[in-house]
Amino acid sequence: MSGTSAMLRTDSPAPEGRPGAGAPARRAPAVSAEGLGKTVRTSAGDELEILRDVDLEIAAGDTLAIVGASGSGKSTLLGLLAGLDTPSTGTVCLGGVDITALDEEGRARLRASRVGFVFQSFQLLGSLTAHENVMLPLELAGIATARERAADVLGRVGLGARLGHYPRQLSGGEQQRVAIARAFAAEPEVLFADEPTGNLDGRTGEAVSELLFTMNRERGTTLVVVTHDLRLADHCARAIELEDGQIRSG
Ligand SMILES: Nc1ncnc2c1ncn2[C@@H]1O[C@H](COP(=O)(O)OP(=O)(O)O)[C@@H](O)[C@H]1O
Numbered sequence: 345m346s347g348t349s350a351m352l353r354t355d356s357p358a359p360e361g362r363p364g365a366g367a368p369a370r371r372a373p374a375v376s377a378e379g380l381g382k383t384v385r386t387s388a389g390d391e392l393e394i395l396r397d398v399d400l401e402i403a404a405g406d407t408l409a410i411v412g413a414s415g416s417g418k419s420t421l422l423g424l425l426a427g428l429d430t431p432s433t434g435t436v437c438l439g440g441v442d443i444t445a446l447d448e449e450g451r452a453r454l455r456a457s458r459v460g461f462v463f464q465s466f467q468l469l470g471s472l473t474a475h476e477n478v479m480l481p482l483e484l485a486g487i488a489t490a491r492e493r494a495a496d497v498l499g500r501v502g503l504g505a506r507l508g509h510y511p512r513q514l515s516g517g518e519q520q521r522v523a524i525a526r527a528f529a530a531e532p533e534v535l536f537a538d539e540p541t542g543n544l545d546g547r548t549g550e551a552v553s554e555l556l557f558t559m560n561r562e563r564g565t566t567l568v569v570v571t572h573d574l575r576l577a578d579h580c581a582r583a584i585e586l587e588d589g590q591i592r593s594g
């Protein structure tokens with residue numbers, strides 16, 4: 345624990361790269377991965393390599409789309425980059441902090457302060473209202489104005505009149521907007537979104553996509569989006585394609 349907080353302190357508030365002698369100081373990338381790999385053991389007992397040798401660097405404020413066929417490893421990569429999962433090989437740095445060197449508690453703390461994640465399946469808590477779903481991570485992060493801030497962010501995604509609604513009382517697009525509000529409320533440096541428009545009709549998908557890019561523009565939030573949606577991918581400054589767990593070159 346002391347090691348973790350020391351690392352966090354060293355790197356904040358102004359994360360710097362590790363310049364070599366004489367090299368100009370440069371801001372650490374928002375996200376970087378080196379030699380990233382993930383191998384799992386299947387229920388049949390075989391080893392399955394899901395991700396291999398992924399190198400990646402995403403500058404602060406950048407927008408990156410991760411595309412590729414179903415099963416190519418996109419969700420696995422996103423989970424590793426966000427610190428939700430641990431790699432079999434390689435390292436991931438968030439804002440210059442090597443998260444692969446942290447324990448689960450350290451990663452959880454770093455996620456809470458720097459990372460927002462929008463799951464494809466929303467993952468809202470059914471027993472909590474929209475307002476409470478957005479408030480919860482803010483309260484866990486110790487933010488005193490959680491209630492007001494959650495209401496404000498929900499207002500900004502057009503759900504000001506739906507604060508007291510439970511997820512089952514909301515449409516798919518509304519639930520996705522709650523999930524995005526929840527991910528954005530703590531003002532993360534990086535927002536990871538796994539097929540955020542995947543479950544939505546075209547028009548709602550467009551509105552959700554617009555919301556993500558507005559927040560990127562207004563707050564400089566780095567955006568890393570897994571998507572099948574070509575319009576969403578085109579909107580990103582950069583795209584990488586995964587093929588069988590590797591970044592396809594060219
Ligand atoms: N825990 C796991 N155990 C076994 N296989 C897995 C596991 N997680 C993912 N996979 C497999 O790894 C491949 C990549 O999965 P995933 O990252 O979800 O792909 P994508 O998001 O691109 O569809 C898939 O073939 C999937 O079935």
Ligand SMILES: [Mg+2]
Pocket residue numbers: 418419420
């Ligand atoms: Mg996936």
